[in-house]
Amino acid sequence: MKEQVVCKTSDIQPGEMKEASFGRQGVLVCRTPDGEFYAFMNQCIHQGAPLDKGMICGATTDKSKPGSYDYCHEGEVIRCPWHGREFSIKNEGRMLANPSKKIPSFKVRVEDESVIVYK
Template identity: 70%
Template sequence: MKEQIVCKTSDLEPGQMKASLFGKQSVVICRTLDGEFYAFLNQCTHQGAPLDKGMICGATTEESQPGEYHYCRKGEIIRCPWHGREFDIKNEGRMLANPNKKLPNYNVKIENDHVIIYK
């Protein structure tokens, strides 16, 4: 099992993300508003956009009508910077519009203020 320190917990506030390297792979480390850390390949499944250039946001609820937006899950969604594809951070990086597609993800553990990812 390969593992690597990718950042310190203090490098990311809740609701932030940053790019790092895991070996030669670019990964995006996300910290949700509840303080949990997640890691994904830093590449959108659509056309390869660097996800760290996007944003962490929320989603609209199914009750939203045209022209009206009801938000939920603030700080749990990664939005691609190129075409707006949205991925659920807490649900294995699954795409909101098509849950059968997901971002390649990494296991994460915290040791002594270090964020460590592994496969």
């Protein structure tokens, strides 16, 4: 099993993300508001945008009306910087608009203060 320490837990606050390397692969390490860590390929599946240049946000709910937005899953969605594609962090990086598509993900574990990515 290949594994690597990619950062310390203190490097990423809840609701934030950070670019890191896993071997020669660029990865995006995300920390959701509940403190859980996730890691994905740092490249949008649409046209290859670097996802670390995007943002972590929430999603609108079905209750949203024109001019008024209700949000949910705040801090659990990655938004691509180029075309606004949105991916669920907690749902394996699946695209919100088309859940059959997803960003490749990596397994993550935390030991002491180290965030470890592995296959």
